[in-house]
Amino acid sequence: xxxxxxASQTLGPFFNYALPFNADLTGGGKAEGRRIFLRGxxxxxxxxxxxxxxxxxxxANAAGGYAHPLDKDDARPRDxxxxxxxxxxxxxxxxxxxxxxxxGPVPFEGNRWQAPHVSVAVFGAGLLRRLRTRAYFPGEELNxxxxxxxxxxNGRRALLVAEAEDGGYxxxxxxxxxxxxxxxxx
Amino acid sequence: xxxxxxxxxxxxxxxxSERYFRTSQLAPSQPxxxxxxxxxxxxxxxxxxxGVSPDEADLTGGGKALGQLMILAGxxxxxxxxxxxxxxxxxxxxxxxxKYRHPVDGRDAPLDPxxxxxxxxxxxxxxxxxxxxxxxxxxxxxxxxxxxRPPHIHLSIYGYAFMSRMITQMYFPGDPLNEIDSIxxxxxxxGARSRLVAVPDTSVGLHEHALGYGFDIVLRGRDQTxxxxxxxxx
Ligand SMILES: [Fe+3]
Numbered sequence: 001x002x003x004x005x006x007a008s009q010t011l012g013p014f015f016n017y018a019l020p021f022n023a024d025l026t027g028g029g030k031a032e033g034r035r036i037f038l039r040g041x042x043x044x045x046x047x048x049x050x051x052x053x054x055x056x057x058x059x060a061n062a063a064g065g066y067a068h069p070l071d072k073d074d075a076r077p078r079d080x081x082x083x084x085x086x087x088x089x090x091x092x093x094x095x096x097x098x099x100x101x102x103x104g105p106v107p108f109e110g111n112r113w114q115a116p117h118v119s120v121a122v123f124g125a126g127l128l129r130r131l132r133t134r135a136y137f138p139g140e141e142l143n144x145x146x147x148x149x150x151x152x153x154n155g156r157r158a159l160l161v162a163e164a165e166d167g168g169y170x171x172x173x174x175x176x177x178x179x180x181x182x183x184x185x186x
Numbered sequence: 187x188x189x190x191x192x193x194x195x196x197x198x199x200x201x202x203s204e205r206y207f208r209t210s211q212l213a214p215s216q217p218x219x220x221x222x223x224x225x226x227x228x229x230x231x232x233x234x235x236x237g238v239s240p241d242e243a244d245l246t247g248g249g250k251a252l253g254q255l256m257i258l259a260g261x262x263x264x265x266x267x268x269x270x271x272x273x274x275x276x277x278x279x280x281x282x283x284x285k286y287r288h289p290v291d292g293r294d295a296p297l298d299p300x301x302x303x304x305x306x307x308x309x310x311x312x313x314x315x316x317x318x319x320x321x322x323x324x325x326x327x328x329x330x331x332x333x334x335r336p337p338h339i340h341l342s343i344y345g346y347a348f349m350s351r352m353i354t355q356m357y358f359p360g361d362p363l364n365e366i367d368s369i370x371x372x373x374x375x376x377g378a379r380s381r382l383v384a385v386p387d388t389s390v391g392l393h394e395h396a397l398g399y400g401f402d403i404v405l406r407g408r409d410q411t412x413x414x415x416x417x418x419x420x
Binding site for chain 1: 188192193194197198199200201203206208209210211212213214215216218219220221222224225226227228229230231232263264265266267276277278280286287288290291303304305340342346348349351352353354355369370372373375377378379381382403404405406
C-alpha cells in the first residue's frame with residue numbers, strides 16, 4: 001500500500017511555551033572534539049530580523065558518526081555525549097546560537113566523502129514549509145569535492161560556508177533577497 | 187535501502203503563496219537546489235519513549251481545563267503504510283477561548299490556569315499516539331483584516347530521518363472557517379487538505395467524558411529502518 005505524506009503547515013507564532021529547546025549538543029562540554037559555537041541571524045527580504053523562528057540542526061560527531069542505527073561504522077564511533085541534534089528559537093534580533101563540535105567528514109557513495117557539515121532547518125510563522133540547508137566550514141579541503149555543495153550553483157556555494165569568528169562560526173540565514181541562502185528541495 | 191522521494195508538489199503548500207501575506211518577505215525567491223540524499227538526510231534525531239512521561243500527553247491538568255474535552259489519537263506510518271514506533275509527536279494549541287499561553291498573543295481573551303497548552307507523546311509499538319486535550323477556540327489573526335483561524339491543533343513530528351521531519355496542523359470536521367483559511371487552503375490538493383481534517387472516532391474517546399478524534403499521520407519515507415519493539419533499533 002502506498003500512502004501520501006501528510007501536508008505540512010506553518011509553525012505559526014505561538015509555540016515557544018510548548019516546546020523544549022536544546023542549544024548545547026556537547027553534553028555540557030563532555031563530547032569529543034573541538035568545541036565551537038555556531039551562531040547566526042535569520043533575516044527577511046529587507047534584512048530585518050526574523051524573530052521566533054525555529055532553527056534545528058543535525059550533524060555527525062567529531063569522528064563523523066551519526067547517533068542513528070543506519071550509521072554503524074566502527075571507524076566513526078558513536079560519542080555517548082553527543083546527540084547531534086539541536087533546536088533553538090531566534091531572539092528579537094533574529095539571532096540563534098548552538099554550542100557544538102566540528103563534525104568529522106561523512107561518507108558518500110562510491111568511497112567518496114562529504115566535507116564536514118551541519119544540516120540546518122528553519123521553520124517560522126509566515127513560512128508555509130520548512131526550509132532545509134547546510135552549513136559548511138571554511139578552509140576544509142573536502143569542500144571542493146563535496147557532492148551536495150557541488151549541486152549548488154557555483155556563484156552561490158560560498159553562501160553555505162560559515163565564517164570563522166572568535167570561538168566558533170557564524171552562519172547567517174537570509175530567507176529571501178540579495179545573497180539569499182540556498183535551500184535544498186524537500 | 188531507505189528511500190525519500192520528493193514530496194508530491196500539490197499535496198504540500200507552495201513555498202510562496204499569494205494567500206499568505208508574509209511569504210513575500212520570507213519565502214525564498216530562488217528555486218530549491220536539487221541535491222543527492224545522503225547519510226546526513228536519512229538519519230535524524232531519535233527520541234526513546236522513556237524520555238517522555240505519559241503525563242506529558244495530558245494538556246488539561248487532569249481534565250480540569252475549560253472547554254470540550256477530547257482525545258486526539260492516531261497512528262504514524264510511512265509511505266509504505268508501515269507503523270512507525272518511537273516517533274516524537276509534540277502538540278500545542280489555543281485554549282477554549284482561542285487564546286495561547288504565549289506573551290505575543292496580546293488579545294484580550296482569558297487564559298485558563300488549568301490548560302497547559304502543549305504536550306508530547308512518543309508513538310507505541312504500533313505507531314500510535316494519544317493526547318487528552320480540549321477543543322481549541324478560533325482566534326483572529328492580528329493585522330489581517332478580519333481573518334480568523336479555524337480551531338486547529340499544531341503538531342510537530344520527528345520520524346527517523348532529517349528528511350521526514352514535519353510540522354503540520356490538524357483541523358476539525360465541518361468547520362466553515364476551514365474553507366476560507368489561508369493556511370489550510372495553502373495546500374492545493376483537496377485530498378491532501380481533507381487528510382488534515384480529523385475524523386470523529388468514538389472508539390478512542392472516553393465514555394461520557396471526552397469526545398474522540400482520530401488523526402493519522404504519514405511521514406515521508408519507504409522501507410524504513412528496522413525497528414525493535416517500541417522504538418528504533420540501536
Ligand atoms: Fe495556531
